[in-house]
């Protein structure tokens with residue numbers, strides 16, 4: 604759903620919590636259990652807003668056991684995957700393993716992978732192909748750093764990352780894809796891009812997809828915003844008609860706060 608000011612949505616919103624390198628598997632289970640209970644208590648309608656968590660690799664088996672055992676509606680994914688399927692790639696994780704662990708999604712090209720590990724658009728493109736080989740839905744992260752933003756080149760930069768990362772994808776894959784726009788200068792800093800910045804980029808991403816594919820395809824792709832999202836600002840951010848959800852870092856480590864973000868409809872300001 605695209606959030607719109609009358610509170611209706613064209614695409615099913617996705618509220619995704621990226622735990623980054625936090626929460627061992629014992630802590631992770633406690634967090635997920637509390638999140639699910641909190642959402643249940645609030646009678647959360649998962650058809651109106653999908654909720655996903657992205658724990659560290661080492662938590663995934665425990666998360667799978669909990670989700671299956673307790674029949675939870677929260678879905679989950681991994682924070683990265685290899686572009687390869689198997690072999691001598693020490694330390695890497697195959698999409699095949701993630702699929703076996705019941706992952707629905709996988710993050711690709713998070714800014715921390717791009718900046719700390721030097722991941723390129725070409726590698727992201729190969730990782731998206733690997734995700735598809737194993738039935739995983741990629742959540743492709745794109746976004747600019749502060750210098751690019753200050754130079755006024757943020758839209759061109761972000762669309763270049765988008766084009767490079769999705770090269771060769773067919774329309775059906777693009778329609779299923781989730782794109783997360785994360786301005787790097789707003790990640791973990793408390794700095795939030797304004798709702799109009801989030802909407803500007805989400806609209807630019809959708810227009811770019813419409814120019815590469817067609818309007819029908821672009822209308823299906825979900826575009827999230829990420830960067831210091833909290834319950835206090837999510838309502839405004841999701842007001843943008845092209846913003847379909849949020850990729851939440853720090854605030855996803857607190858079950859009650861993340862549940863409140865997932866229930867963003869209560870924070871929307873409707874016309």
Ligand SMILES: O=C[C@H](O)COP(=O)(O)O
Nearest residue numbers: 621790791830831852853
């Ligand atoms: O993946 C999540 C983003 O990097 C945002 O993180 P943050 O909410 O801590 O700023």
